[in-house]
């Protein structure tokens with residue numbers, strides 16, 4: 237797990253060998269410890285180089301080992317032995333030096349990086365802190381403020397920035413290993429003490445307390461209940477206020493606390509779940525390993541509205557040439573301007589040239605003859621979309637992949653109007669499409685494995701977390717959102733206010749509560765959908781009472797709000813009041829409180845005190861319950877997919893792992909018991925009726941989440 241060689245006569249070369257990222261597993265730590273001891277003891281060795289195999293220095297501690305009892309030599313004494321030795325040790329960083337990997341490099345006396353390498357301390361993203369001396373050595377090396385920023389965000393840093401910050405000593409375009417071997421010979425005999433970071437003081441500006449206090453305020457505001465960023469600041473404070481050994485003690489204490497936390501478990505689960513969803517499989521036996529994506533170099537986007545613009549930007553940024561088609565001349569002009577502005581803005585940030593040359597705009601569908609893949613993003617109207625798909629089917633080359641960005645319409649119905657239903661697939665982006673990382677890849681009943689592979693591969697090229705989902709109304713994310721929204725509205729009827737509901741959800745960790753999000757997206761969007769579904773407007777069955785639709789409880793409150801012209805941020809008024817149309821700062825609105833009071837009087841509802849616990853249980857457990865139904869219906873590959881959809885598309889706090897992980901943490905019996913309770917109180921709300929999968933899991937002793945698949949009656953039935 238660590239290879240030892242003597243090169244150039246006097247240099248010991250220690251190579252970490254644990255593919256794919258040379259994580260510091262027990263065997264690697266043992267290998268390094270033995271190799272370093274040998275090098276330090278051998279009188280013929282005058283200096284040492286540590287590098288990693290296959291162009292990767294080290295991806296840090298082996299995260300898989302965190303769930304098991306600790307074995308092998310610990311990292312801290314291993315790194316101390318390197319630093320304390322009397323021979324210069326040079327780290328040759330290629331690929332990445334992350335987490336424990338960078339901490340190992342910081343224990344070395346010199347660091348040389350390849351120009352394409354990246355370094356960083358991403359432990360905070362796993363609910364931890366750098367606990368192999370990173371919080372104590374990095375501030376001593378680069379100063380308080382930059383160290384705080386890197387450790388609390390976990391940001392990856394390029395070799396060039398690392399050189400500027402002083403994290404590495406040299407950057408090369410050639411082999412970092414070769415340069416490190418040469419360098420290791422040149423520094424033999426030079427004083428080592430100034431290179432031993434543990435012996436140095438953290439350079440402190442006069443306003444050190446202000447910097448630390450501001451950093452703490454920043455992480456608390458940004459982290460919304462996440463513990464690791466707070467602990468990171470506390471550990472770095474120790475690097476300023478305490479001698480090295482005492483600082484290390486503090487680092488260990490904080491790590492011990494975080495290591496056992498449910499937040500760390502949730503974040504580490506997210507790390508693996510994010511990777512697991514990329515490895516899709518279908519019930520036919522096709523999977524990511526045996527299905528080849530088609531080459532896509534030229535793409536097209538139909539409709540340059542909100543979504544089309546973002547999708548176009550995302551495609552161009554990934555280097556694809558794009559034909560953008562829009563029928564409405566005004567929209568085309570506006571789309572053009574906005575796409576160019578977004579590309580220029582992005583390029584400016586990256587110090588690059590915007591690739592406007594990759595774009596071609598047209599109003600004519602016949603210009604799509606040579607495109608490999610087309611993404612339709614016209615209005616959410618089945619008849620219109622069918623017309624577009626029919627045309628695409630005759631205009632495009634026979635093997636072109638046809639994708640729809642519909643939010644929830646039937647992909648099979650669209651496929652049925654084409655001559656190539658096997659080449660039709662849903663690519664459901666989230667707004668703004670060039671920013672949001674989630675992509676639902678919707679499998680129609682006839683979508684071929686090759687087309688699934690193509691959509692998933694394209695998602696990866698666009699930098700998305702792509703999740704395969706089944707073709708049901710609302711797919712997975714929007715389908716689960718419905719019971720959540722319903723519960724929020726029912727809570728208003730029963731006595732809550734928008735700010736009470738949002739407050740509880742924000743306290744839980746959502747960046748915005750449900751009513752603030754609705755104001756942001758525009759209340760008319762849902763209003764239009766409800767009208768089309770016959771839930772409000774002229775198509776309502778006259779026999780339905782006002783608060784009942786299609787046999788179940790219905791809250792007309794959102795419709796009443798829209799009828800008053802309150803459409804959300806865009807009209808300056810929605811569930812909240814804004815300073816102007818388009819304003820972003822929400823303030824509670826007495827008019828909404830009055831509307832709610834009048835409504836309750838009109839319907840004879842006695843308002844009651846509603847607490848945060850009820851808000852969370854009713855909104856979140858209803859959503860989770862639908863998640864179990866999604867699994868049961870075979871619309872998702874597993875709970876990991878659902879969780880990644882919510883973390884990357886709906887603002888679910890990552891440190892709570894996603895709704896299904898959260899249910900497992902709360903305990904399935906508890907979720908079931910509360911759903912049963914609320915269902916008794918609200919028998920007219922079918923969403924609260926516990927799913928049979930949830931019941932089955934509880935009856936079977938609530939197995940861990942990775943075993944839930946064994947309890948599905950029709951695993952992967954729709955995929």
Ligand SMILES: CCCCCCC[C@H](O)CC(=O)SCCNC(=O)CCNC(=O)[C@H](O)C(C)(C)COP(=O)([O-])OP(=O)([O-])OC[C@H]1O[C@@H](n2cnc3c(N)ncnc32)[C@H](O)[C@@H]1OP(=O)([O-])[O-]
Nearest residue numbers: 257259295296297298299300334335336358366367368511
């Ligand atoms: C009390 C205890 C005291 C401990 C002391 C603390 C020490 C330290 O402070 C803690 C840490 O270092 S925490 C660690 C801090 N480090 C980090 O947070 C870095 C985490 N890693 C990354 O950011 C990315 O993987 C890379 C950028 C390294 C590569 O990206 P890429 O090229 O797109 O590739 P990819 O698809 O991403 O990964 C390929 C495969 O490798 C797998 N794997 C990866 N890293 C792993 C790890 N550390 N481990 C295990 N496995 C790891 C990954 O799951 C995948 O497996 P699969 O079975 O094939 O699916």
Ligand SMILES: NC(=O)c1ccc[n+]([C@@H]2O[C@H](COP(=O)([O-])OP(=O)(O)OC[C@H]3O[C@@H](n4cnc5c(N)ncnc54)[C@H](O)[C@@H]3O)[C@@H](O)[C@H]2O)c1
Nearest residue numbers: 539540541542543562563564567613614615616642643667
């Ligand atoms: N807005 C969102 O948050 C969001 C999120 C995910 C998915 N979606 C889905 O994406 C699709 C587009 O939504 P949007 O919000 O961008 O709509 P939008 O109203 O902003 O834009 C639709 C555009 O399509 C154009 N168009 C209409 N018919 C056309 C045709 N035949 N050929 C070319 N262009 C045509 C319109 O002129 C308009 O510019 C819908 O299916 C919607 O459900 C929307």
